[in-house]
Amino acid sequence: MRREIETNSPDDTYRLGLEMAKTARPGDVITLTGDLGVGKTVFTKGFAKGLGIDEDVNSPTFTILQIYEEGRLPLYHFDVYRIGDPEEMFEVGWDEYVYGKGVCLIEWADLIEDLIGEIPSDRLKKVMIVKDPEKGFDYRKITVDEG
Numbered sequence: 001m002r003r004e005i006e007t008n009s010p011d012d013t014y015r016l017g018l019e020m021a022k023t024a025r026p027g028d029v030i031t032l033t034g035d036l037g038v039g040k041t042v043f044t045k046g047f048a049k050g051l052g053i054d055e056d057v058n059s060p061t062f063t064i065l066q067i068y069e070e071g072r073l074p075l076y077h078f079d080v081y082r083i084g085d086p087e088e089m090f091e092v093g094w095d096e097y098v099y100g101k102g103v104c105l106i107e108w109a110d111l112i113e114d115l116i117g118e119i120p121s122d123r124l125k126k127v128m129i130v131k132d133p134e135k136g137f138d139y140r141k142i143t144v145d146e147g
Contacts, residue, residue: 001145001146001147002143002144002145002146003143003144003146004141004142004143004144005141005142005143005144006139006140006141006142007039007138007139007140007142008136008138008139008140009138010039010042010138012140013039013042013043013046013129013140013142014042014043014045014046014049015046016043016046016142017042017043017044017045017046017047017048017049017050018046018047018049018050019050020047020050020125020127020144021046021047021048021049021050021051021103022050024047024050024051024073024103025073025103026073026100026101026102026103027099027100027101027103027123028103028104028123028124028125029098029103029104029105029106029116029119029123029124029125030047030103030104030105030106030125030126030127031106031109031110031116031124031125031126031127032044032105032106032107032108032109032127032128032129033108033109033110033126033127033128033129034128034129034130034131035130035131037131038129038130038131038140039129039140040059040107040108040129041057041058041059041107043127043129043142044057044059044077044105044107045057047075047105048068048071048075048077051068051071051072051073051075051103052070052071052072053068053070053071053075054070055068055070057077059079059107062082064078064079064080064082064083064088064089064092065077065078065092065093065097069102073101073102073103074100074101074102074103075102075103075105076097076098076100076102076103076104076105077105077107078092078097078104078105078106078107079106079107079108080106080107080108080109080111080112081107081108081111083108083111083112086111086112086114086115089112089115094115098119109126121147122147124146124147125144125145125146125147126143126144126145126146127142127143127144128142128143128145129141129142130142130143
């Protein structure tokens with residue numbers, strides 16, 4: 001199922017993440033794609049809050065993975081922007097987290113497309129965020145593909 005949502009502020013993008021978290025199940029994998037600065041981390045902060053995580057959520061660009069366990073489900077937040085080879089994902093425990101009991105949220109998922117392709121489609125939600133400057137600085141078109 002595909003949905004297209006238009007947001008006009010970072011708060012709208014945050015709220016979308018918050019709402020999606022309410023239906024998250026153990027084993028879900030949410031991929032986030034979009035250019036630098038479109039709001040992937042804003043969405044992630046809302047998603048974390050929707051899971052009941054009060055800890056400050058930042059993009060784990062230099063550590064690749066940040067783990068948050070205080071919510072109703074553990075959140076495994078990957079940022080693969082700096083991954084040189086998708087095989088590096090196994091060094092940080094890819095299988096343990098993707099096939100674990102929490103939710104994986106992966107920023108820059110298009111950089112590890114082959115690994116994403118191995119995840120069963122019923123566990124996968126793809127979120128693509130796109131800017132359109134002609135519609136305003138804060139405008140975003142967010143496409144969500146589920147299952």
